[in-house]
């Protein structure tokens with residue numbers, strides 16, 4: 001085998017390796033795309049009251065009560081959030097940028113609790 005053939009083969013394997021790497025990276029991006037979840041506030045409760053999501057995902061909290069004001073907040077050392085007043089019909093998105101277990105509470109109704117497990 002000539003040196004020239006050997007060189008061509010080496011170049012070819014580098015190209016194959018690069019393509020495989022690019023496809024793997026593309027696959028990872030597609031699999032890890034952030035998702036949206038909807039949580040309802042109704043009858044002074046979060047529905048569901050517990051959810052497991054991945055870091056980067058967004059929870060959209062919908063005030064489905066016809067005549068109640070809500071106010072979602074999270075107060076933890078690693079992640080804080082405060083929606084302000086949530087009037088009936090409004091949608092409040094929370095994007096969880098860190099992993100952990102978080103209690104989403106309502107400043108108006110102390111018994112309202114949503115536990116978010118962020119992986």
Ligand SMILES: [Cu+2]
Nearest residue numbers: 070071106109
């Ligand atoms: Cu409330």
